[in-house]
Amino acid sequence: MTETLPSSLPLAESTPAPALPADARRRSHTFPPEVVAQIQRMADEGHYEIRGWGAKRHLPTFDDLVFLTASVSRYPLEGYREKCETKTVLGTRYASKPIELDIPITIAGMSFGALSASAKAALGRAASAVGTSTTTGDGGMTEEERAASKLLVYQCLPSRYGFNPKHLRMADAIEVVIGQGAKPGGGGMLLGQKVSQRVADMRTLPPGIDQRSASRHPDWVGPDDLRIKIEELREATGWEKPVYVKLGATRVANDVKLAVAAGADVVVVDGMQGGTGATQDVFIEHAGIPTLAAVRLAAEALREIDMADQVQLIVSGGIRNGADAAKALALGATAVSMGVGPLIALGCNSRTYLQDGVEHDATADYRALGTEPGYCHHMHTGMCPVGISTQDPRLEARLDPEWGTRRVINYLKSVTMELTTLARACGKSNVHNLEPEDLVALTIEAAAMAGVPLAGTNWVPGSSDCR
Amino acid sequence: MCGIVGLHLKNPELYPRLGELLASMLDCMTSRGPDSAGLALYGDDADHQPRMEIFKDVGLPREICERYGVAKRSGYQGIGHTRMATESAVTTEHSHPFAPAENMALVHNGSFSNHASVRRRLESDGIRFVTDNDSEVAARYIAHQVGHGADLGDALRMVLKEMDGFFTLLVTTATQFAVMRDSFACKPAVIAETTDYVAMASEYHALASLPGIGSATVFEPAPEEVYTWTR
Numbered sequence: 020m021t022e023t024l025p026s027s028l029p030l031a032e033s034t035p036a037p038a039l040p041a042d043a044r045r046r047s048h049t050f051p052p053e054v055v056a057q058i059q060r061m062a063d064e065g066h067y068e069i070r071g072w073g074a075k076r077h078l079p080t081f082d083d084l085v086f087l088t089a090s091v092s093r094y095p096l097e098g099y100r101e102k103c104e105t106k107t108v109l110g111t112r113y114a115s116k117p118i119e120l121d122i123p124i125t126i127a128g129m130s131f132g133a134l135s136a137s138a139k140a141a142l143g144r145a146a147s148a149v150g151t152s153t154t155t156g157d158g159g160m161t162e163e164e165r166a167a168s169k170l171l172v173y174q175c176l177p178s179r180y181g182f183n184p185k186h187l188r189m190a191d192a193i194e195v196v197i198g199q200g201a202k203p204g205g206g207g208m209l210l211g212q213k214v215s216q217r218v219a220d221m222r223t224l225p226p227g228i229d230q231r232s233a234s235r236h237p238d239w240v241g242p243d244d245l246r247i248k249i250e251e252l253r254e255a256t257g258w259e260k261p262v263y264v265k266l267g268a269t270r271v272a273n274d275v276k277l278a279v280a281a282g283a284d285v286v287v288v289d290g291m292q293g294g295t296g297a298t299q300d301v302f303i304e305h306a307g308i309p310t311l312a313a314v315r316l317a318a319e320a321l322r323e324i325d326m327a328d329q330v331q332l333i334v335s336g337g338i339r340n341g342a343d344a345a346k347a348l349a350l351g352a353t354a355v356s357m358g359v360g361p362l363i364a365l366g367c368n369s370r371t372y373l374q375d376g377v378e379h380d381a382t383a384d385y386r387a388l389g390t391e392p393g394y395c396h397h398m399h400t401g402m403c404p405v406g407i408s409t410q411d412p413r414l415e416a417r418l419d420p421e422w423g424t425r426r427v428i429n430y431l432k433s434v435t436m437e438l439t440t441l442a443r444a445c446g447k448s449n450v451h452n453l454e455p456e457d458l459v460a461l462t463i464e465a466a467a468m469a470g471v472p473l474a475g476t477n478w479v480p481g482s483s484d485c486r
Numbered sequence: 487m488c489g490i491v492g493l494h495l496k497n498p499e500l501y502p503r504l505g506e507l508l509a510s511m512l513d514c515m516t517s518r519g520p521d522s523a524g525l526a527l528y529g530d531d532a533d534h535q536p537r538m539e540i541f542k543d544v545g546l547p548r549e550i551c552e553r554y555g556v557a558k559r560s561g562y563q564g565i566g567h568t569r570m571a572t573e574s575a576v577t578t579e580h581s582h583p584f585a586p587a588e589n590m591a592l593v594h595n596g597s598f599s600n601h602a603s604v605r606r607r608l609e610s611d612g613i614r615f616v617t618d619n620d621s622e623v624a625a626r627y628i629a630h631q632v633g634h635g636a637d638l639g640d641a642l643r644m645v646l647k648e649m650d651g652f653f654t655l656l657v658t659t660a661t662q663f664a665v666m667r668d669s670f671a672c673k674p675a676v677i678a679e680t681t682d683y684v685a686m687a688s689e690y691h692a693l694a695s696l697p698g699i700g701s702a703t704v705f706e707p708a709p710e711e712v713y714t715w716t717r
């Protein structure tokens with residue numbers, strides 16, 4: 020099937036709308052104006068909507084949990100005098116060189132192609148400055164990001180675009196991507212506007228043509244053959260580097276156990292709030308489970324097979340701040356990974372951008388995409404108003420890499436400070452000592468998903484034990 | 487929110503007075519823990535084998551000591567605890583000392599902040615718990631390490647790595663008497679040593695009437711330091 024991007028038809032001159040009759044206020048629950056607009060768009064264009072970013076609908080989130088911090092029965096730690104450890108080690112199961120991070124917050128895989136080379140380099144520099152890792156994406160490793168990143172995780176994706184043994188050996192860890200929270204069961208997508216000559220060369224594909232990555236790995240399907248693939252990756256790298264397996268959160272309990280059975284050192288679970296550079300909107304909003312539910316299932320699965328001490332769990336998908344990170348850690352994650360958050364720190368959805376030391380207003384460029392600063396999800400167009408998700412040199416110049424790096428460093432530091440603030444208040448001298456018993460839920464849904472009691476009760480919906 | 491006391495006698499002439507001395511030390515700790523109290527007393531049996539006995543119950547320390555005739559008991563070392571319950575119930579089972587292995591006893595003052603996770607790990611290793619008390623987790627953790635060949639000092643040092651929160655621990659085995667505080671050393675502890683005994687308590691006044699206390703070396707145990715005395 021060949022698809023075209025939405026073309027904007029010129030609108031007929033509109034006449035001013037007359038005052039609304041009473042019936043017009045009877046909003047349909049099934050067909051509200053947004054749905055009417057969607058149906059009309061489909062009728063106009065003949066295909067699904069493609070967009071970037073993550074789920075926008077309302078979902079149960081970490082916001083529905085709160086901490087039971089210390090008081091009389093437990094004692095808090097002093098914020099400025101007493102240390103709260105954040106060091107995190109990933110890949111202790113088989114790798115001879117596990118990844119040692121200063122903070123349990125990593126930068127998720129985002130491709131060069133989806134992002135500009137300077138955006139990738141800025142993320143790498145910021146991650147290195149705060150002692151954490153960053154991750155390549157579909158399409159391979161760029162020299163800039165390798166040079167900028169002290170710790171770089173190299174993704175092995177179904178597309179194989181840009182995947183080669185040389186870069187494999189240059190990486191610090193390898194992430195076999197089976198799925199992504201934004202589109203579990205779907206492959207990557209890079210629309211022609213973003214396939215510049217350099218992107219095309221790295222992927223050995225023609226420039227300017229829409230690229231669709233496979234949704235399945237071509238050389239293995241299922242855990243039995245994944246085991247062989249992982250062994251092959253280990254052999255190619257002398258059993259030095261940790262092998263992560265990244266899953267889009269769906270049948271989490273089974274998938275985590277199978278990833279471990281196949282030999283993963285680290286399991287990465289990406290909930291449905293996870294972002295993407297481009298995919299079908301229907302995928303983003305209707306596939307996978309929320310991160311809140313995924314983390315508990317994954318942690319439980321590791322405990323059930325008695326691997327929680329050996330295999331580390333990274334959780335991603337809509338992690339925004341230290342509270343999210345603290346809650347994910349309490350529910351059993353070893354680390355969290357963030358994508359959209361660091362992009363926002365870099366300037367995504369900002370009304371202005373800094374070019375040659377001067378602040379410029381980008382509102383008109385957002386409007387040209389049919390959006391506003393604060394609402395943009397137009398990575399797929401390659402027309403990023405602030406120069407982050409683009410391959411157009413004119414737009415790329417809008418991201419001042421040093422300015423962006425500083426902002427991402429500030430963001431990662433702030434998230435870490437928020438995390439340790441909560442951990443100290445819970446009486447922990449190490450963020451990894453946060454535990455589910457430190458949390459209660461504000462809604463029945465969140466209580467059931469996270470497996471913690473509803474606040475003010477000892478009721479854990481769906482569980483036979485009370486606490 | 488508890489008081490702990492311990493006495494390790496070096497001079498056998500004091501053995502007949504073990505119960506009497508400990509009972510009065512424990513009584514001094516009533517205000518720190520009026521809910522329940524308990525003691526572990528170590529003596530030699532008829533075959534000269536060490537034997538540990540635990541007496542614990544709900545109520546005031548003085549009543550419990552009277553109920554079990556503690557003052558008349560002899561032995562070479564003992565530990566005691568007065569409890570003000572924090573997160574778990576006031577019952578005899580929840581009272582200290584915890585005896586996680588033969589001839590091992592533990593009393594704890596403080597509050598662990600990651601005991602639920604440590605408990606889950608121990609349970610997955612097949613360790614069974616009797617209560618939901620955080621101190622039982624420390625006791626079983628130490629017994630587990632000792633059961634795997636660690637000596638008591640090493641097992642206590644592993645507690646510093648594995649367990650978070652605030653704690654002063656006093657742990658005894660048939661031959662050893664060990665004290666350790668966490669890195670914050672917020673929960674009080676004082677040790678007095680003479681040629682006749684080593685005594686430990688949450689507050690000094692529990693030691694004040696011990697014989698020869700005037701010439702004892704009295705000190706506050708340092709944070710993260712394991713102090714052990716061996717018979």
Ligand code: SF4
Nearest residue numbers: 367368395397398403
């Ligand atoms: S501002 Fe740029 S990076 Fe952010 S959503 Fe829009 S296109 Fe994507």
